[in-house]
Amino acid sequence: MKVITSSELLDYNRFKTPPVMDGEEAIHFLAEEYIKKSIARVKEITLAKSVCFQEYEIKTRPRVALERLFKESIISAKNLGCKAILIEPYIWDKKSSLKKEETTRMYLDIAELLKDTDVTIFIKNQYDIYNGSYNRGFLSDAYQLKDFIKKLNRASANKPFKLALDTGVANLCGQSIPELINTLKEEIGLIIPVENNGQEDSSALPFSNYTNGVTWINWTAVIKALRKIEFDGDILLAPGEPQWNIPAIIKPALSKHIREIGQYFQSLISMETQIRKYESKVLFGAGNMCRIYMEYFSTEKPPLFTCDNNSARWGQTAYGLEIKNPKSLKDLPPDTAIIICNMYYDEIRIQLKSMNLPNPVVIFNDEIL
Amino acid sequence: MLDIGVQTKGVVKDENPSEGFNKLKAAGFTACDFSLNAYLYNKKIYAGELNDFFDKSVEELKAYFTPHKHAAQAADIRINQMHMPYPIYVPGAPKATNDYLQNVVAQKSMEICKFLECPYIVIHGFKLADKLGGEEAEWEKTAQFIDTIAPFAAESNITICIENLYNNRAGHLTEGPCCDPIKAAKRIDDFNNRYKAEVLGFCFDIGHGNLVHLDFDFFLHTLGRRIKVLHLHDNDGVRDLHQVPFTFTKTRDNTSSTNWPAFIKAMRDIGYKGILSFETAPVLDSFPKELSEEVLNLIAGVGRYLSVQILSS
Numbered sequence: 073m074k075v076i077t078s079s080e081l082l083d084y085n086r087f088k089t090p091p092v093m094d095g096e097e098a099i100h101f102l103a104e105e106y107i108k109k110s111i112a113r114v115k116e117i118t119l120a121k122s123v124c125f126q127e128y129e130i131k132t133r134p135r136v137a138l139e140r141l142f143k144e145s146i147i148s149a150k151n152l153g154c155k156a157i158l159i160e161p162y163i164w165d166k167k168s169s170l171k172k173e174e175t176t177r178m179y180l181d182i183a184e185l186l187k188d189t190d191v192t193i194f195i196k197n198q199y200d201i202y203n204g205s206y207n208r209g210f211l212s213d214a215y216q217l218k219d220f221i222k223k224l225n226r227a228s229a230n231k232p233f234k235l236a237l238d239t240g241v242a243n244l245c246g247q248s249i250p251e252l253i254n255t256l257k258e259e260i261g262l263i264i265p266v267e268n269n270g271q272e273d274s275s276a277l278p279f280s281n282y283t284n285g286v287t288w289i290n291w292t293a294v295i296k297a298l299r300k301i302e303f304d305g306d307i308l309l310a311p312g313e314p315q316w317n318i319p320a321i322i323k324p325a326l327s328k329h330i331r332e333i334g335q336y337f338q339s340l341i342s343m344e345t346q347i348r349k350y351e352s353k354v355l356f357g358a359g360n361m362c363r364i365y366m367e368y369f370s371t372e373k374p375p376l377f378t379c380d381n382n383s384a385r386w387g388q389t390a391y392g393l394e395i396k397n398p399k400s401l402k403d404l405p406p407d408t409a410i411i412i413c414n415m416y417y418d419e420i421r422i423q424l425k426s427m428n429l430p431n432p433v434v435i436f437n438d439e440i441l
Numbered sequence: 442m443l444d445i446g447v448q449t450k451g452v453v454k455d456e457n458p459s460e461g462f463n464k465l466k467a468a469g470f471t472a473c474d475f476s477l478n479a480y481l482y483n484k485k486i487y488a489g490e491l492n493d494f495f496d497k498s499v500e501e502l503k504a505y506f507t508p509h510k511h512a513a514q515a516a517d518i519r520i521n522q523m524h525m526p527y528p529i530y531v532p533g534a535p536k537a538t539n540d541y542l543q544n545v546v547a548q549k550s551m552e553i554c555k556f557l558e559c560p561y562i563v564i565h566g567f568k569l570a571d572k573l574g575g576e577e578a579e580w581e582k583t584a585q586f587i588d589t590i591a592p593f594a595a596e597s598n599i600t601i602c603i604e605n606l607y608n609n610r611a612g613h614l615t616e617g618p619c620c621d622p623i624k625a626a627k628r629i630d631d632f633n634n635r636y637k638a639e640v641l642g643f644c645f646d647i648g649h650g651n652l653v654h655l656d657f658d659f660f661l662h663t664l665g666r667r668i669k670v671l672h673l674h675d676n677d678g679v680r681d682l683h684q685v686p687f688t689f690t691k692t693r694d695n696t697s698s699t700n701w702p703a704f705i706k707a708m709r710d711i712g713y714k715g716i717l718s719f720e721t722a723p724v725l726d727s728f729p730k731e732l733s734e735e736v737l738n739l740i741a742g743v744g745r746y747l748s749v750q751i752l753s754s
Contacts (some may be wrong), residue, residue: 169492200656208654211655215623245654286610287611290571290610
């Protein structure tokens with residue numbers, strides 16, 4: 073499960089410069105330059121986002137030109153080695169209803185363009201519009217969306233289509249996101265965790281807003297739902313254009329903040345899967361979180377022991393486990409996982425790193441169980 | 442023409458039910474939605490302030506509602522549906538409260554429904570998805586409750602109707618119980634097969650549907666003939682305002698923001714022949730009392746419009 077932020081996303085909408093829009097410069101070259109500059113920083117860009125157009129572009133540009141640019145962005149992404157492309161209906165003014173036949177044709181055409189590749193095509197859920205109201209339609213209603221993706225995959229030899237679930241869109245459509253995740257569990261390949269107040273189409277970072285003491289979206293329930301379906305896709309946190317207008321001096325801090333949010337989601341969603349992956353485990357921490365771990369995983373094979381930095385506790389037992397000196401970790405076989413059951417994750421991670429241990433390290437977080 | 446109905450709340454008064462039913466008749470209604478829930482309000486239930494209305498015996502309740510029954514019959518107003526008090530389960534309330542709601546209020550509501558010769562009673566499902574970890578677990582609790590009243594429903598030819606509801610988080614409304622039409626359809630069929638009678642049906646509340654942005658076309662087509670009764674009203678897509686249809690707009694084109702055409706088309710497609718019943722009691726509070734007659738006339742007029750549209754080929 074990867075966290076993809078703006079740095080790892082090849083968003084072709086960045087390259088809609090006037091020369092590109094006028095057909096005087098190829099979008100592929102700008103993308104290629106961008107990748108060259110990015111690779112040193114991020115090593116790999118696996119997800120691209122194709123161009124889509126705003127209302128004023130749709131009104132002022134010939135449709136043929138927009139279609140050409142749309143297809144060029146996809147071919148460019150393919151040629152630059154992107155493993156997946158997030159594709160939205162490129163000509164939709166968000167004022168009128170989305171047309172199902174036209175949208176189906178668009179996706180099938182793209183599948184044909186990419187048929188000799190193993191590129192994943194992510195379809196993002198979209199609301200429908202009726203006289204200014206956001207309503208569910210074939211790209212948002214759970215069953216219709218599931219059916220839409222299945223039919224597209226049946227019509228395409230290599231079944232490239234998967235769902236990119238935008239929680240902000242689901243919130244606008246008044247949907248229960250956990251139920252949506254459960255219904256679409258086979259289709260979801262990418263999660264876009266953003267929130268809004270349910271009335272305006274905006275994408276705020278998770279946990280950025282509270283009303284009446286609660287976040288706009290119940291992130292606990294979302295994480296639980298993703299954990300329940302053993303989601304192993306990727307997390308996209310690239311809150312679009314507004315970020316580009318942020319003052320340069322603030323951008324590094326915001327980028328770090330966004331990544332940390334993504335990593336929080338990654339660690340909590342995959343926590344149980346990660347812990348259960350390892351046959352042999354030990355814990356680090358002999359306090360309350362150790363107790364909660366032992367209760368939560370009570371039906372499973374217990375860890376070999378736990379350890380703690382408090383030397384007064386060495387030799388005692390906690391919740392059925394012997395408490396050892398952390399130096400005991402050096403004697404472990406390399407495939408034994410160390411599960412950190414302590415809120416000082418970062419400090420303990422640094423401690424373990426300084427011991428040059430080859431063992432996998434997993435964080436146990438009791439916030440969401 | 443389909444029959445047009447409206448809530449009795451705000452119109453039919455206990456002191457003189459005849460006056461209220463006659464008002465409904467004069468306005469053009471031929472049916473009503475009997476507001477049994479007005480005898481034990483939801484706000485009071487949530488506050489733990491249960492009155493003693495349902496402490497009356499069944500015979501006392503029958504006697505209490507005899508004037509209403511006769512008045513409706515005299516005015517030729519069909520009591521086609523009623524609303525059981527809700528909620529019928531309060532998370533966190535003392536066991537005694539919830540036992541009272543389910544074992545006394547619900548049971549006696551069914552008796553009143555039978556006495557008034559009313560074929561449909563609308564109930565609210567339990568709101569427990571967050572507490573129990575999912576919608577399936579929530580439905581299990583609602584289903585257990587329905588099983589306590591379904592045998593009586595089967596004997597008395599009453600259909601219990603589950604209604605699409607919403608939840609509230611941070612002031613934003615999202616789908617609540619019975620918003621999944623595929624699951625609702627299956628559950629209704631399962632109940633009816635088990636009881637070998639039409640004990641369970643659906644009450645489509647278009648206002649609630651609008652608040653959680655349902656695709657009316659898909660929702661109504663999926664439920665089809667299982668839709669037995671309606672709650673017709675309108676809102677701004679933000680709050681549950683229970684106002685007159687076509688009132689709200691979101692653009693300067695001034696077109697209605699609720700997809701009434703989709704509703705009409707779907708009802709036509711599924712061959713709906715039931716009552717077009719309005720849940721618009723708050724409108725009588727919005728408008729000055731002096732305009733009550735005109736308001737009721739307007740609502741009935743909207744009903745006639747919808748009827749013509751639904752029945753047109």
